[in-house]
Amino acid sequence: MKFNYLAVIGVTTATIMSCTPAKKEYASYELYPVRSGSLTEMEYTPVSTKFSLWAPTADEVRLMLFEAGEGGHAYETVPMILGEEGTWTVAVDKDLMGKFYTFNVKVNDKWLGDTPGINAKAVGVNGKRAAIIDMKATDPEGWENDRRPELKSSADIILYEMHHRDFSVDSTSGVKNKGKFLALTEHGTLNPDKLLTGIDHLIELGVTHVHLLPSYDYASVDETKLNDNKYNWGYDPQNYNVPDGSYSTDPYNPSVRIKEFKQMVQALHKAGIRVVLDVVYNHTFNTSESNFERTAPGYFYRQKEDGTFANGSGCGNETASNRPMMRKYMIESVLNWIDEYHIDGFRFDLMGIHDIETMNEIRKAVDKVDPTIYIYGEGWAAEAPKYPADSLAMKANVHEMPGIAAFSDELRDALRGPFNDDHKGAFLAGLPGGEESMKFGIVGAISHPQVNNDSVNYSQAPWALQPTQMISYVSCHDDMCLVDRLKSSIPDITPETLEQLDKLAQTVVFTSQGVPFIYAGEEVMRDKKGVHNSFESPDSINAIDWRRKTTNGDVFMYYKRLIDLRKSHPAFRMGDAELVRKHLEFLPVDGSNLVAFRLKDHANGDSWEDIIVAFNSRNTLAKLSVPEGKYTIVCKDGIIDSRGLGILYGPEVSIPAQSALIIYK
Structure with missing residues (x-):
């Protein structure tokens, strides 16, 4: 059912969406309704812009429209109507491109203050008001052809x-x-x-x-x-x-x-x-004045037994990812x-x-x-x-x-x-x-x-x-x-x-x-x-x-x-635990401040048959027993060169003080 509020509030093009019964009281945060579909709060067209806000405990919600991202007062105030799943909606039937908006939520007869919503995609200076823009117009030239660089394995990162x-x-x-x-x-x-x-x-x-x-x-x-x-x-x-x-x-x-x-x-x-x-x-920067708290008080944060905010972040609050709408919010944000x-x-x-x-x-x-x-x-x-x-x-x-x-x-x-x-x-x-x-x-x-x-x-x-x-x-x-x-x-x-x-x-x-x-x-x-x-x-x-x-x-x-x-x-x-257990072998050392390992048998298809890596943090030279053979040095004395820095022979090699040695067969 749609209403025209011309006679009531003087907004000539405001169209209020579905009207359903007033807000409910919920025994616990777990019982709050979950908004299905996207959490998008503003959908623009040149003809009409639809606004929606999940605020299930609100007595009233107002949409405030502004000419600028800061300063001045709202040039229009539009009441919103509670619909399904605790979501308040309204459509404004005019071209709002370039305008700014906030919501103001009333809970227990108290107006909580302006918020751009929890899901603003564009904002004015300092982020106090959300902005109505054409997101497609923000794409740089060639953006549609942008591709993430190839990555064959997380091990390559x-x-x-x-x-x-x-x-x-x-x-x-x-x-x-x-x-x-x-x-x-x-x-x-x-x-x-x-x-x-x-x-x-x-x-x-x-x-x-x-x-x-x-x-x-x-x-x-x-x-x-x-x-x-x-x-x-x-x-x-x-x-x-x-x-x-x-x-x-x-x-x-x-x-x-x-x-x-x-x-x-x-x-x-x-x-x-x-x-x-x-x-x-x-966590959020502040709590009582945050977008979360000004939308659905208490819901997005965990509380202690006495009702005060938990503080796992050490910053005054911790969000409640375990609650369905916070979880949904995080997933949608990442995907956005x-x-x-x-x-x-x-x-x-x-x-x-x-x-x-x-x-x-x-x-x-x-x-x-x-x-x-x-x-x-x-x-x-x-x-x-x-x-x-x-x-x-x-x-x-x-x-x-x-x-x-x-x-x-x-x-x-x-x-x-x-x-x-x-x-x-x-x-x-x-x-x-x-x-x-x-x-x-x-x-x-x-x-x-x-x-x-x-x-x-x-x-x-x-x-x-x-x-x-x-x-x-x-x-x-x-x-x-x-x-x-x-x-x-x-x-x-x-x-x-x-x-x-x-x-x-x-x-x-x-x-x-x-x-x-x-x-x-x-x-x-x-x-x-x-x-x-x-x-x-x-x-x-x-x-x-x-x-x-x-x-x-x-x-x-x-x-x-x-x-x-x-x-x-x-x-x-190697990127695989079984390969690491198969090919990476720690070598025995005498004393402390020396760690050495061997990457053996062409580990992970490497062209080098055996690689010895040793770390010596002593302020003196260290000796290390290695399998017999001829080794090419690729790292020694703070220098790396894959083409080779010289030759060493087992079964014993020396690692200079406070440095790494890497050699291979």
């Missing part, structure tokens, strides 16, 4: 974690669109010494995936004051399905951020690089980023807050589109979530989530030292005790007969079914970057030793069977001046100084050749 500002904002980057999405579309950018920066640097380095720190619309940076250089990593979700305006060239124009994000993805794809989006569905923006992978922040079933449903939905889209996350939470531990997507439960990976803090902390003490070192500092945890990481967190899990830090059992479910890394945006951590844990470290240990650390990462991951700038030995948590430090702390590519050219070349070595030799990326 090399992840490069990047923050937009860090990567290009420094004057030494040579980039025009500094700190913007468009920075990654500029070819030919150079540092002051004419060395490649920007996207050409990524191509030169050889990474396969760029992992972008949160790039959706987040709340902590005021898009109207970008000249203030306010910085944040972006783990402050506001609108999950819109690119952030601070990385666009015009945050006031809703179409610009969308088009420029797509141009960035398109440029990376043309360069042969896939794009991973860091997604933060586990794939469909609209051609995203190739997702990194889930504090994945351990989400439930296993939701993560598996996301994997299942993504597989229907493209099973090569990679999904991984942090297998932990900041505090214990309010949900049964055995049902959470924690690292220990990764074996229950085939096709989803998690970061290995076992390998990370075995190399650099514990996450809760920046001053304490581990293997890289020459301290004993981390060798078994390194072995755990080298095999990819799978079951292996030579790994004594009782001696592994954090995990006393393998948690991965396949090695591609483990992310191998030594540092990321969180905590200190590698250079700072080495300086902090080895106070008297010399520049020479710093370089040696930096190379040693990454050699472990890239010769392990997990999926390797590096933090942007590590390849040029970036530092953050010792800042442990730089999430809102200024550019002077976070920006990569691209002159370091000149001064640390030797380190960059080592990383580049290390990546090439992994790409060229499938023994380092």
